Each structure stands twice: as structure tokens, then as C-alpha cells.
Amino acid sequence: MSKHSTPGHSQLTRTHKFSLAGVAALGAAALAVTLVPGQDTQAQAKDETVAAAPVAFTTDAGAKQIKDVHASVTDQQAAASEKAKQAEAKAKARAQAAAEKKAEAEKKAQAEAKAKAEAQAKKEREAQEAAARAAARKPVYANNLDGWIKESLAIMKDKGIPGSYDGLHRNIMRESGGNPNAVNGTDVNAQNGTPSKGLLQVIQPTFDTYHVDGTANSLTDPVANLVAAANYAADKYGSIDNVDSAY
Structure with missing residues (x-):
């Protein structure tokens, strides 16, 4: 046979390799039956052939299991990412609420300070006006x-x-x-x-x-x-x- 591979078929998939391994195992079992005479030997070869047969099916199940594990990991990563996003959003919302609360408190304090200053100024103004009125009403007596x-x-x-x-x-x-x-x-x-x-x-x-x-x-x-x-x-x-x- 030629040692060169047919173009387009130079590489085998993992599944193909497992299948070939199964076929090889079957061939080896058949050869054992041919070389060893006797019915017991034939029965043993038949059993070995039957035992070796599931190899190809086990390969398909493993591929599916790998696929399922990969999907599970992907789902877990997606869930973790979503959870991280939710936690970040909550932290951001708390920080925003705290900032708004602080700003509101500062605004309220400024308003109270302004009101207090205005009230004090009004009180002082009224006191000055009252003193001025009292002084205007107070008679001036001669120094005699x-x-x-x-x-x-x-x-x-x-x-x-x-x-x-x-x-x-x-x-x-x-x-x-x-x-x-x-x-x-x-x-x-x-x-x-x-x-x-x-x-x-x-x-x-x-x-x-x-x-x-x-x-x-x-x-x-x-x-x-x-x-x-x-x-x-x-x-x-x-x-x-x-x-x-x-x-």
C-alpha cells in the first residue's frame, strides 16, 4: 500500500480514533480464534469479541459526557458572571443612595444654617429698630x-x-x-x-x-x-x- 495519505483525510477526529481502536480490538480477538484450535478456545474468543464490542459505544458516551461537563461549566461561569454583575449593580446602587443621602443632608444643613442666620439678623435688626424708637421717644433732660x-x-x-x-x-x-x-x-x-x-x-x-x-x-x-x-x-x-x- 502507498504510505501517502489521501488528500482531505490526513487527520482523524478523536471519535474516529476510538472507533478504529475498537475495530483493531475486534480484529485481534478474531485472530486469536483462528490461531488457537478447540471449541473452548472458540467460545473464549467469542466472549472476548463480545466484551470488546462496546468500546465504540463507550467512546460516544464519553464524548457526550465531555460535552455535558463543558456545558455545565459554561452555565456555571455564566451564572457566576451574572451574580457578579448583580452584586456590582447593588453596590453601585448603595453607593449612589449614600451619596444622595449625604447631599440631601448637606443641603438641609445649609438651609437650616441660612435660616438661622437670617433669623438672627432679623432679631438684631428688630432690636436696633426698637432701640432707635426708644431713643427717639426718650426725652432729653436739661443738665440743671x-x-x-x-x-x-x-x-x-x-x-x-x-x-x-x-x-x-x-x-x-x-x-x-x-x-x-x-x-x-x-x-x-x-x-x-x-x-x-x-x-x-x-x-x-x-x-x-x-x-x-x-x-x-x-x-x-x-x-x-x-x-x-x-x-x-x-x-x-x-x-x-x-x-x-x-x-
Whole structure:
């Protein structure tokens, strides 16, 4: 026979090779029957022939099994890929949700800060406007005896302390002659170390006890002296108007 292969048939598939192997096995079995005489030998050869016959069928089953395994692996790879895609999509969705939540929180915080700043600005503006209105309404008193008495009467009215212009003026003229810095250094109070001072000649302990909030904390301040004296007179005599002598 020629050693050259027929063109187009130089390569055999795996299945063809398995088939040829089966045929070769059958040929070997037949040859064994021919060479060994006797019925037992023929029976054994027949059995071997029958046993060798399934080789070709086993080859087809193996090919199918390989195909099935390949399909199973392919399916598993596809399932794993799909699962990975789903996990990635979920992670991406969670990250997106977290980013949106953070952005919303920042937006809310900015809105609250803006509202707070606007409220504070409004409060300060209203306070300034109220102060301006109060300043516009507040009368300006002259820095003299008339002005001191009038300012004292306004404070006394606000604090509920009784007294009149005449009652204050009359006692001022008798006690100090209208001098806010007058000091009595000869009476019993002076001898006790607490001289009478100011427009209505008040001693320091009396001033400290009857001082009115909103006035200066100074015994010789004209308005503070008058209001404290009027407060003391209201407590002891009912009103400064009821005082006609040293009190």
C-alpha cells in the first residue's frame, strides 16, 4: 500500500480514533480464534469479541459526557458572571443612595444654617429698630435742677414711687439749696461718720438701701440722689410731698 495519505483525510477526529481502536480490538480477538484450535478456545474468543464490542459505544458516551461537563461549566461561569454583575449593580446602587443621602443632608444643613442666620439678623435688626424708637421717644433732660427733677419724676412714675415736682423742689431748696455736691459735715450723721450728701442730703446707708435700679450708683448723682430720697420718704412718710423738715 502507498504510505501517502489521501488528500482531505490526513487527520482523524478523536471519535474516529476510538472507533478504529475498537475495530483493531475486534480484529485481534478474531485472530486469536483462528490461531488457537478447540471449541473452548472458540467460545473464549467469542466472549472476548463480545466484551470488546462496546468500546465504540463507550467512546460516544464519553464524548457526550465531555460535552455535558463543558456545558455545565459554561452555565456555571455564566451564572457566576451574572451574580457578579448583580452584586456590582447593588453596590453601585448603595453607593449612589449614600451619596444622595449625604447631599440631601448637606443641603438641609445649609438651609437650616441660612435660616438661622437670617433669623438672627432679623432679631438684631428688630432690636436696633426698637432701640432707635426708644431713643427717639426718650426725652432729653436739661443738665440743671429743673431737668434733674423732671427726669427723677419720670423714673419715679415708672417705678411707682409717689411724689410731685413741688414736693421735690421744696425739699431740695431746704436741704441743699440746689447744690448736688452739698455735704453736711456738722450734724449727727457727720459725727457718726456718715455725712449727708447731695440735693436731698441722703446718707450712704440710706442710699444703699433705697437705691433704685436704672439710676447711677453714686450718692451725689443728682437723679440717683433724688429718686433714692423719694423712695425712702415714700416708705417712711407716704410721699416726699409729706416731708416739710429734716427727715
